[in-house]
Amino acid sequence: MKHLLISDPTLRDGSHAVQHQLSLENILFYAEYAEKVGIPILEVGHGNGLGASSLQLGQSLVSDSELLENCRLKLTNTKLGIHVIPGFATIHKDLKNALDIGVDVIRVASHCTEADITKRHIEYCRQHDREAYGVLMMSHMVSAAVLVEQAQKMESYGAQAIIIMDSAGALLPSDVYEKISNLVQNLNIPVGFHAHNNLGMAIANSLEAIRAGATILDGTLRGFGAGAGNAQLEVLVAVLHKMGFDTGIDLYQLLDFADLAERTFITTPHINSVSVISGLNGVFSGFAKPVERIAKEYNVDPKDIFFELGQRKVIAGQEDFILEIALSLSQKGLNISE
Amino acid sequence: MKHLLISDPTLRDGSHAVQHQLSLENILFYAEYAEKVGIPILEVGHGNGLGASSLQLGQSLVSDSELLENCRLKLTNTKLGIHVIPGFATIHKDLKNALDIGVDVIRVASHCTEADITKRHIEYCRQHDREAYGVLMMSHMVSAAVLVEQAQKMESYGAQAIIIMDSAGALLPSDVYEKISNLVQNLNIPVGFHAHNNLGMAIANSLEAIRAGATILDGTLRGFGAGAGNAQLEVLVAVLHKMGFDTGIDLYQLLDFADLAERTFITTPHINSVSVISGLNGVFSGFAKPVERIAKEYNVDPKDIFFELGQRKVIAGQEDFILEIALSLSQKGLNISE
Incomplete structure (x- = not known):
């Protein structure tokens, strides 16, 4: 064996x-x-x-x-x-x-x-x-x-x-x-x-x-x-x-x-749509929580942030980009309510 | 394509x-x-x-x-x-x-x-x-x-x-x-x-x-x-x-x-221990809910019921066995509290 x-x-x-x-x-x-x-x-x-x-x-x-x-x-x-x-x-x-x-x-x-x-x-x-x-x-x-x-x-x-x-x-x-x-x-x-x-x-x-x-x-x-x-x-x-x-x-x-x-105390994760976009675009999984928080704050779709993080090939430690991307998406008017 | x-x-x-x-x-x-x-x-x-x-x-x-x-x-x-x-x-x-x-x-x-x-x-x-x-x-x-x-x-x-x-x-x-x-x-x-x-x-x-x-x-x-x-x-x-x-x-x-x-309305299933036992022992997934209910009722471990269903090669439509197995496990004193 x-x-x-x-x-x-x-x-x-x-x-x-x-x-x-x-x-x-x-x-x-x-x-x-x-x-x-x-x-x-x-x-x-x-x-x-x-x-x-x-x-x-x-x-x-x-x-x-x-x-x-x-x-x-x-x-x-x-x-x-x-x-x-x-x-x-x-x-x-x-x-x-x-x-x-x-x-x-x-x-x-x-x-x-x-x-x-x-x-x-x-x-x-x-x-x-x-x-x-x-x-x-x-x-x-x-x-x-x-x-x-x-x-x-x-x-x-x-x-x-x-x-x-x-x-x-x-x-x-x-x-x-x-x-x-x-x-x-x-x-x-x-x-x-x-x-x-x-x-x-x-x-x-x-x-x-x-x-x-x-x-x-x-x-x-x-x-x-x-x-x-x-x-x-x-x-x-x-x-x-x-x-x-x-x-x-x-x-x-x-x-x-x-x-x-x-x-x-263990919560069981599941594959939501943001995870799929993260996987498809090759973005660090550890970004999920901060992206969720910032997306809500700026009223943008977290999937769009993940897509953009993937385009820019952002890696762990570059958390600043999340805020920058959310801000830019929100200014473009790409928010969830549309 | x-x-x-x-x-x-x-x-x-x-x-x-x-x-x-x-x-x-x-x-x-x-x-x-x-x-x-x-x-x-x-x-x-x-x-x-x-x-x-x-x-x-x-x-x-x-x-x-x-x-x-x-x-x-x-x-x-x-x-x-x-x-x-x-x-x-x-x-x-x-x-x-x-x-x-x-x-x-x-x-x-x-x-x-x-x-x-x-x-x-x-x-x-x-x-x-x-x-x-x-x-x-x-x-x-x-x-x-x-x-x-x-x-x-x-x-x-x-x-x-x-x-x-x-x-x-x-x-x-x-x-x-x-x-x-x-x-x-x-x-x-x-x-x-x-x-x-x-x-x-x-x-x-x-x-x-x-x-x-x-x-x-x-x-x-x-x-x-x-x-x-x-x-x-x-x-x-x-x-x-x-x-x-x-x-x-x-x-x-x-x-x-x-x-x-x-x-x-969609609930997202996850793989719990009962699912693992069900998969390992080849028992029909549709039994999960009735097994859960009956296990609680008879105070036996649902994993033991699934194990036994697998041993007996029970298939869909034979739901009666769940009750029979729960009853027999409970009589043997194989209940959860032990």
Whole structure:
């Protein structure tokens, strides 16, 4: 039976879905169950990762330190993971602090063409004997060859795995197969895939990544995550077990946990029309909440904002464009009431 | 550009989701928009089809006659379709009445091994110059060879297309490919596919059906349908257009319509733990609502009922088993509170 490594970013990608307002109580409830059902890696934090809590990106209800210190106490077999985007997370303040608290797995992420910026963060983690992965976001925007070149840089910095994110939920299974198989052939470290469900493909794309040679998959409970959400963890585990893979997770306990978490604090995303436009036009899923808010404020159609964000190829961190586009659409009179 | 025929059973499969209580007002609102956005076939009726309104299966709020007469008035370019299971729908009362009202497409359905029972209904429709399809339900329960044999019978009765239903949402893409490609190779009429989303595969399985040669796909707005729902129509159309297929549907109008319908009466299903167990064990999605109700009444876990229904290979129409299983689980003391 072939083993797959499941990493669970419910408490990190799901932060986007609640504008980073997860309570410590709910986080610790989740961490306790994650340990019980056998989740291998639990990733926690602000939707945009360590150090990203800010006025522009949204302030977390719980600070990084409080979050990590408390989660650290709950986890023994489950590894504690974080998402780190250099630029938001400084090395000598944020990253050092997280390592001091005892984080196990650090996933250092950049836009799919910016691997260079991850060098010092990855090296720092490796010098301090922690597991460090390289993460390439918005992977639909470049070819398989560019992803290979960027991933090879991360490997050379010491990354122990590469995770490819379909941040906009824009990939179809054939795209996933091409990208992942090229990476698997050209790297000496494991490859993983992080799906979004904008086009209803999160589970299918995850399976296709496995078929192409990936051995790490991200999934979130009920799909809780930015925009249309992620690969739904309990569905992913059910299908993988049905196909004969081993994940080390107890499926029946996971299903009970999912029901309980949904009754407690997990909201279940669904694919609305804005998600479809976001997926079709390749726009970052994390923009869903701010676009919704700003569209209402300026009385413009959120679908038009997403379409325009796609035209301009705006990426995470460029949230200012949302306001600018809404303003310009509203001045053109392209508002909802027409 | 290759054309695909989309059939929309939102107002029929979605009836399961609201225990057949769709109001005439909502139905007509939907029919009007379906015509406007260019839906080729709109299928309406009780979840279990024509004549199925009953105490055991749930009574429809709107009678077949009232429904069909009113929809007939709204539709010009969009064809009016019905789902017909012989046994529920008699020929000389139900079917004759529907044909008299002017139904365009009659989809005569049976369990995947019972094509024989569709003979007289299909022949009757063809004698009266109507389009008649054969539908094989619960297709995961038999091999590709059996489906071919059953579909060939329907073809010999005069069926003008064969629709394969994954009623339990139990199929994986490789299963779909095998089943559909065998049918396409061995029939002289078009083949279609009707997905359910229990394992998150509704869109991916629909695409796989196309790749295997299918030319007809079912999809429902927001996935509104039994259990975990169907292939989400607006997502399916978006992906098909992205892949270069033509459906004749205006995607942007469809997205607006989906938003509006959701604000009005469409509930969006999601994959809960019961759906996963139903998909894994191959149990009919239409059982979700009655199982939920009976589980609550007998204080047993609905997942245990679904598991047991799967063990006993219970099929649609055998609703009596739900009560029997709940009673037996409750007597064994396997209730939720433990």
